[in-house]
């Protein structure tokens with residue numbers, strides 16, 4: 044199969060408040076998804092039931108709208124590019140799903156606040172991108188406010204993330220002194236509109252280069268001098284844009300802008316359409332899967348449960364990696380022998396094609412089900428394949444679970460097993476003691492867990508603090524070295540669901556210390572789901 048429709052499947056990685064939601068709204072305005080703009084953060088009744096998935100959302104109380112947002116753009120040569128933007132829940136709803144979503148994208152946009160630079164959550168999400176060499180475009184947001192010097196920001200990205208940086212544009216001042224953005228690739232100056240919105244509305248000043256005296260006509264003398272000095276230094280001091288290095292995840296092109304003022308957003312979309320890769324071959328056993336293949340194959344990267352205890356419905360999100368998916372198709376759930384007829388898939392399409400019945404590699408399909416589909420599952424038309432590289436992530440919150448009624452131990456064990464398999468949390472059995480340890484990466488997952496234990500399994504349970512802060516899967520080439528370590532550290536050892544040894548550390552310092560003392564062992568922050 045050739046000539047696949049163009050897809051850019053990407054996510055935005057950022058720290059809360061950097062401007063992800065604002066940028067998302069502006070991106071959606073570009074294409075057919077205008078009805079979603081301004082509603083990205085709206086909940087429930089505020090949304091209009093415009094399409095299949097919104098109806099499903101209302102009937103079943105499953106919030107799926109913001110999980111996948113799609114917009115389109117027609118390029119100068121007539122090509123239509125469909126952008127699939129996958130949400131990475133950030134604030135209190137940060138969870139393993141946030142990480143796993145990054146395994147379903149082909150590229151990412153990293154948004155950083157010009158005043159704050161790289162923050163904790165950006166760094167964590169970046170590390171997950173690095174696991175799969177996901178290419179990253181950087182957007183330095185909020186240049187309409189006072190921020191840090193561009194050089195300082197670029198150096199921080201380079202140092203903190205060990206990436207080559209390539210400034211593609213350069214701000215002329217920031218905040219009160221902001222006069223526009225210079226496009227270093229095309230030698231153009233973008234200036235804010237004169238009206239109160241300050242939005243960019245066609246004020247593009249083409250110039251021959253940084254030396255062009257025309258700059259004096261449109262910038263203040265200080266602005267023009269500053270731009271020349273800084274931009275020339277920047278061009279000399281940073282890497283030139285290199286497509287191969289970007290695609291390999293070694294170099295990030297950096298754009299400056301303001302999501303709020305819709306400034307620099309068009310250039311960001313240009314970069315996504317021009318540089319960001321479409322679907323690539325995906326790692327799988329026993330062979331990799333190419334998007335050009337004609338048979339459908341995909342994997343489940345997220346399962347969204349209904350918070351309404353009346354329904355046990357779920358929506359499983361499948362990333363389509365190959366083939367042309369059609370509504371009503373029967374797909375084999377590899378490893379279980381089950382076949383799933385996908386009668387009412389949720390297809391997240393741009394507005395004018397909402398009713399289309401097919402999806403292509405790079406697209407996401409929501410499959411309503413009653414709990415059959417699990418995170419990590421591979422679905423195909425029959426071929427026995429298994430996508431790899433969809434890991435469990437080391438929990439960042441560990442809690443002891445306490446049962447209100449001790450006769451319910453068996454129910455608790457089943458429930459924890461189920462939910463761990465679903466991928467919403469992890470459960471560990473300490474070597475010493477009998478209380479299970481539950482591990483999650485986000486606080487909200489703990490609340491979800493307790494309410495689902497009650498609603499679905501009729502188990503009353505609570506949490507107690509655990510002495511541990513984080514966990515690592517321990518492996519070694521030499522089984523004796525591993526046994527010895529486990530023997531020496533029994534009080535801090537546990538087993539995961541598969542019986543694999545896990546070391547639990549009190550804090551980052553202890554983890555560092557132990558990792559340094561046992562160089563023959565590997566302490567992994569991720570483990571492939573089987």
Ligand code: GDP
Nearest residue numbers: 059060061062063064065184185188301302303
């Ligand atoms: P999120 O938490 O990353 O989704 O961030 P939001 O998009 O909700 O933005 C956080 C705050 O920053 C909000 O008050 C936004 O209005 C503001 N904000 C976002 N982008 C910009 C920008 O470009 N300039 C300014 N001045 N404020 C912005």
